Amino acid sequence: xxxxxxxxxxxxxxxxxxxxxxxxxxxLAISAVLIFAxxxxxxxxxxxxxxxxxxxxxxxxxxxxxxxxRFRIQGRVVPSSVKSESGLTTFExxxxxxxxxVLHSSDPPELFSSPWIPVVLExxxxxxxxxxxxxxxxxxxxxxxxxxxxxxxxxxxxxxRVMEEPPEDFLDQCSxxxxxxxx
Amino acid sequence: xxxxxxxxxRKDLRVERRAKIALGQVAPLAxxxxxxxxxxxxxxxxxxxxxxxxLYWLAVLYGGTLLIQRSFDVETDDGNMDAxxxxxxxxxxxxxxxxxxxxxxxxxxxxxxxxxxxLLYNVGVVDWVLLIAAAIAGTVAFSVCGVLWxxxxxxxxxxxxxxxxxxxxxxxxxxxxxxxxxxxxxxxxAGAGWTWAGLxxxxxxxxxxxxxxxxxxxxxxx
Amino acid sequence: xxxxxSGAKMTATLITRVLGVSALAATGLMAVLGLVISPPxxxxxxxxxxxxxHVPSIWIAYGGFALTSISSILFLRRxxxxxxxxxxxxxxxxxxxxxxxxxxxxxxxxxxxWGKVTWGTYWQxxxxxxxxxxxxxxxxxxxxxxxxxxxxAVRSRRAAVMALISFINVPxxxxxxDWWRTLHQKASLSVGRRPEITGEMYWTLLYSALxxxxxxxxxxxxxxxxxxxxxxxxxxxxxxxxxxxxxKDFGSH
Amino acid sequence: xxxxxxxxAGWGITFVILATYSIWVVFRGKGIGRELxxxxxxxxxxxxxxxxxxxx
Numbered sequence: 001x002x003x004x005x006x007x008x009x010x011x012x013x014x015x016x017x018x019x020x021x022x023x024x025x026x027x028l029a030i031s032a033v034l035i036f037a038x039x040x041x042x043x044x045x046x047x048x049x050x051x052x053x054x055x056x057x058x059x060x061x062x063x064x065x066x067x068x069x070r071f072r073i074q075g076r077v078v079p080s081s082v083k084s085e086s087g088l089t090t091f092e093x094x095x096x097x098x099x100x101x102v103l104h105s106s107d108p109p110e111l112f113s114s115p116w117i118p119v120v121l122e123x124x125x126x127x128x129x130x131x132x133x134x135x136x137x138x139x140x141x142x143x144x145x146x147x148x149x150x151x152x153x154x155x156x157x158x159x160x161r162v163m164e165e166p167p168e169d170f171l172d173q174c175s176x177x178x179x180x181x182x183x
Numbered sequence: 184x185x186x187x188x189x190x191x192x193r194k195d196l197r198v199e200r201r202a203k204i205a206l207g208q209v210a211p212l213a214x215x216x217x218x219x220x221x222x223x224x225x226x227x228x229x230x231x232x233x234x235x236x237x238l239y240w241l242a243v244l245y246g247g248t249l250l251i252q253r254s255f256d257v258e259t260d261d262g263n264m265d266a267x268x269x270x271x272x273x274x275x276x277x278x279x280x281x282x283x284x285x286x287x288x289x290x291x292x293x294x295x296x297x298x299x300x301x302l303l304y305n306v307g308v309v310d311w312v313l314l315i316a317a318a319i320a321g322t323v324a325f326s327v328c329g330v331l332w333x334x335x336x337x338x339x340x341x342x343x344x345x346x347x348x349x350x351x352x353x354x355x356x357x358x359x360x361x362x363x364x365x366x367x368x369x370x371x372x373a374g375a376g377w378t379w380a381g382l383x384x385x386x387x388x389x390x391x392x393x394x395x396x397x398x399x400x401x402x403x404x405x
Numbered sequence: 406x407x408x409x410x411s412g413a414k415m416t417a418t419l420i421t422r423v424l425g426v427s428a429l430a431a432t433g434l435m436a437v438l439g440l441v442i443s444p445p446x447x448x449x450x451x452x453x454x455x456x457x458x459h460v461p462s463i464w465i466a467y468g469g470f471a472l473t474s475i476s477s478i479l480f481l482r483r484x485x486x487x488x489x490x491x492x493x494x495x496x497x498x499x500x501x502x503x504x505x506x507x508x509x510x511x512x513x514x515x516x517x518x519w520g521k522v523t524w525g526t527y528w529q530x531x532x533x534x535x536x537x538x539x540x541x542x543x544x545x546x547x548x549x550x551x552x553x554x555x556x557x558a559v560r561s562r563r564a565a566v567m568a569l570i571s572f573i574n575v576p577x578x579x580x581x582x583d584w585w586r587t588l589h590q591k592a593s594l595s596v597g598r599r600p601e602i603t604g605e606m607y608w609t610l611l612y613s614a615l616x617x618x619x620x621x622x623x624x625x626x627x628x629x630x631x632x633x634x635x636x637x638x639x640x641x642x643x644x645x646x647x648x649x650x651x652x653k654d655f656g657s658h
Numbered sequence: 659x660x661x662x663x664x665x666x667a668g669w670g671i672t673f674v675i676l677a678t679y680s681i682w683v684v685f686r687g688k689g690i691g692r693e694l695x696x697x698x699x700x701x702x703x704x705x706x707x708x709x710x711x712x713x714x
Contacts, residue, residue, distance in 0.1 A: 341553060
């Protein structure tokens with residue numbers, strides 16, 4: 001006499017399906033975690049690999065390995081250093097308390113005249129004794145293409161904030177004084 | 184599952200071996216493209232050397248697209264799709280099997296293009312390990328994306344133009360990463376070659392996961 | 406008012422007319438606020454007025470693509486259970502994606518013009534610009550896939566899968582400015598960060614986002630109805646064709 | 659291009675795109691509706707509405 005309840009006959013199949021389903025989910029979850037981890041690591045690496053520009057401090061540090069290769073450099077324009085003469089503009093840019101001299105050989109965009117504006121320059125290092133606001137340097141940056149990198153800070157022109165001052169926290173940590181604009 | 188994958192891949196490769204499209208037509212065409220690039224850049228050696236990585240992957244993209252198209256034309260031509268659907272082969276196996284077959288075909292294409300680049304563009308390899316790793320990563324990404332998007336446009340009347348339109352935006356990051364990694368391997372650019380190779384593996388992994396989940400939806404009929 | 410019938414004939418109903426009129430009024434007010442009342446920027450001058458179109462447009466585009474993805478998931482779930490179900494979600498996905506593409510195009514165009522006056526260049530291959538143009542092309546491909554001559558059920562299912570895959574790019578576009586060094590500035594507003602934008606400009610930006618949302622909602626509803634009409638037309642055309650075939654066959658016998 | 663010209667061009671192009679797209683959507687709906695002959699009886703009634711409300 002068979003006394004086994006009917007629903008138990010179904011059980012093994014049911015159980016297998018449930019186990020199967022759980023295993024499928026765990027496989028999905030594990031692969032998702034793996035993919036995210038890989039993506040994260042790659043993204044971290046890509047940060048350095050897709051260098052749209054080098055900041056001034058990095059460009060100065062890597063000067064010997066860069067040689068005369070073309071690259072983009074980013075820094076804020078020191079207002080008092082801008083001089084314009086027969087199509088050539090010379091000025092200094094600063095980032096992380098490192099200053100570099102620039103000789104730029106085309107018309108700068110309109111916004112270039114705003115004090116402490118961040119710019120991205122395309123060009124290369126050239127040897128030459130130049131004086132900067134913090135001392136003398138053995139190289140200057142020869143650029144022929146200038147992009148103004150405006151920030152996501154917006155302020156009404158009516159407020160007349162004093163923009164001749166360097167942006168907050170920007171030069172506080174530096175050991176030198178950058179002269180303010182003389183406008 | 185592994186047996187099924189090999190079964191599908193072997194079927195595709197056998198069809199291909201009989202028709203000899205990959206070796207007989209696509210590979211010579213890709214080599215021709217390498218020549219035309221040289222004409223376009225006026226055989227400027229330094230330009231060709233610097234751009235060799237990018238031009239290589241462009242040629243792979245072009246040849247690969249043709250192979251992907253073919254891989255699905257074979258299925259849809261005589262209603263093979265219905266036969267595959269009826270067979271007990273699971274959709275994930277079908278997806279991986281077709282990807283494996285495409286991987287083999289594109290590898291053959293690259294084995295012809297690679298020496299072509301080295302000889303015609305006069306470049307030398309400084310890092311063989313990176314070169315081979317990047318080539319494998321790129322090829323995996325190409326074949327996986329290829330199967331996914333090939334299925335997307337399979338059997339449609341305008342697939343010849345639709346497939347590249349859908350495929351190129353997806354493969355653009357692969358193309359970018361492959362070019363950068365090759366430039367490092369060929370010694371024309373110092374930089375994070377391994378990171379770029381890693382990016383291609385990530386893209387391949389993401390599309391494998393998507394493909395395993397979505398392939399069934401793409402092939403379902405009506 | 407023949408409201409009940411006009412819903413099918415014209416694509417307007419009372420609700421969409423109200424919505425349409427308010428969209429018109431809202432965009433008008435947006436133009437006044439953005440072009441006249443809001444102040445010029447201290448650095449950028451008048452060029453800052455591009456902000457009020459450029460930024461809300463890409464928000465709407467993100468929203469449209471998100472709607473497309475959600476509808477696509479719902480469509481796939483519904484149509485898996487019953488093949489004739491879920492058409493509603495398919496139409497919603499299509500109309501939202503099309504509106505998203507229109508607003509992505511507006512973002513790109515205004516961005517290029519804005520870039521020319523502030524950066525000094527129309528285009529740079531930085532991470533934000535590159536990923537945005539890839540997003541645009543991807544969804545153009547999606548729309549192309551939707552328009553193909555094919556069996557509607559097959560086409561819709563493939564389009565839904567493509568919508569899901571394509572959405573991966575949206576967060577990449579948004580966070581590209583944080584993940585990589587770009588010429589493009591960081592996100593204008595983001596959660597957990599004090600907006601670095603003064604009051605009048607901030608409110609104008611938020612208001613513009615609202616106005617553009619109303620407009621986009623109106624557009625998506627209308628586009629949805631047009632897709633429905635197109636489907637009706639195709640079905641009717643098919644029936645007419647079958648009918649004429651049958652007539653001919655009977656005639657020849 | 660000056661700042662003002664850029665702003666005018668940007669806003670102008672945006673409004674042209676949005677207006678064109680809106681009009682296209684509305685008129686395509688009307689066109690197909692007419693083709694299908696849905697709500698034919700209200701035709702004249704609605705045609706009058708077009709002038710005043712214009713489905714904006």
